[in-house]
Amino acid sequence: MEFEDDAFVLSARAHGEAGAIVELLTASHGKYAAHVAGGSSRKIRAFLQPGAKAIVRYRARVSDQLGSVTLEPVGEGPSALFDDPLALAGLSAAAAVAAGALPEREPHPGAYLAFEAFTQALTQLDIWPAVFVRFEAGLLQDLGFGLDLSKCAATGSEDDLIYVSPRTGRAVSREAGRPYKDRLLALPPFMLSSQARLEDGDVGAGLGLTAHFLEAFIFNPLNRPLPPARLWLVDRLSEAGRL
Numbered sequence: 001m002e003f004e005d006d007a008f009v010l011s012a013r014a015h016g017e018a019g020a021i022v023e024l025l026t027a028s029h030g031k032y033a034a035h036v037a038g039g040s041s042r043k044i045r046a047f048l049q050p051g052a053k054a055i056v057r058y059r060a061r062v063s064d065q066l067g068s069v070t071l072e073p074v075g076e077g078p079s080a081l082f083d084d085p086l087a088l089a090g091l092s093a094a095a096a097v098a099a100g101a102l103p104e105r106e107p108h109p110g111a112y113l114a115f116e117a118f119t120q121a122l123t124q125l126d127i128w129p130a131v132f133v134r135f136e137a138g139l140l141q142d143l144g145f146g147l148d149l150s151k152c153a154a155t156g157s158e159d160d161l162i163y164v165s166p167r168t169g170r171a172v173s174r175e176a177g178r179p180y181k182d183r184l185l186a187l188p189p190f191m192l193s194s195q196a197r198l199e200d201g202d203v204g205a206g207l208g209l210t211a212h213f214l215e216a217f218i219f220n221p222l223n224r225p226l227p228p229a230r231l232w233l234v235d236r237l238s239e240a241g242r243l
Contacts, residue, residue, distance in 0.1 A: 014040050050096070191206055
């Protein structure tokens with residue numbers, strides 16, 4: 001089995017004396033693990049950081065075997081963010097969420113595109129935390145657990161949507177949700193429109209929303225917690241006053 005594809009590195013760990021096992025999010029083939037010869041060397045290790053983009057060439061003798069891969073780096077990747085620890089924390093969190101949520105060897109082009117859009121926003125501190133929330137919402141969508149934010153679940157109204165049902169993932173209007181507001185999740189305006197202005201508390205509400213459904217629909221059924229890198233990102237954003 002062989003293929004060539006665009007990919008992002010999600011994780012890498014040393015294997016043997018000189019190699020590494022790398023986990024990749026590919027554009028057309030989904031999440032793949034593979035062996036990288038010489039992956040523990042200083043030269044190649046620099047290209048195996050979470051979020052690094054590459055053209056990969058994968059080869060395996062049989063389809064269910066761990067194959068080998070060579071990588072051709074594309075762009076600067078995480079090295080462009082070395083002076084921005086908060087952005088690096090965001091990149092690590094996105095890679096960890098994708099690695100934990102996506103099944104092996106199952107094409108998810110929407111997840112790849114959502115990850116790519118997030119990486120392109122990382123140089124803009126004012127917006128990338130909100131784009132991270134949109135990335136997680138896109139990941140849920142691509143995995144079949146998309147939030148329905150188009151209209152109120154109770155009335156069908158498309159106006160004044162400010163809540164989400166924690167059970168169904170459907171939007172709820174202010175009026176319909178008033179009696180149950182303590183049991184509903186907050187829906188920040190930026191999740192309804194990319195033109196909405198970000199207000200204090202919006203990113204925190206968005207992170208809480210996507211965390212709830214990632215746990216309920218993906219990680220809890222797999223008996224896994226949310227990745228530590230994702231929890232650490234929330235702490236770092238809170239300390240930086242970005243929630």
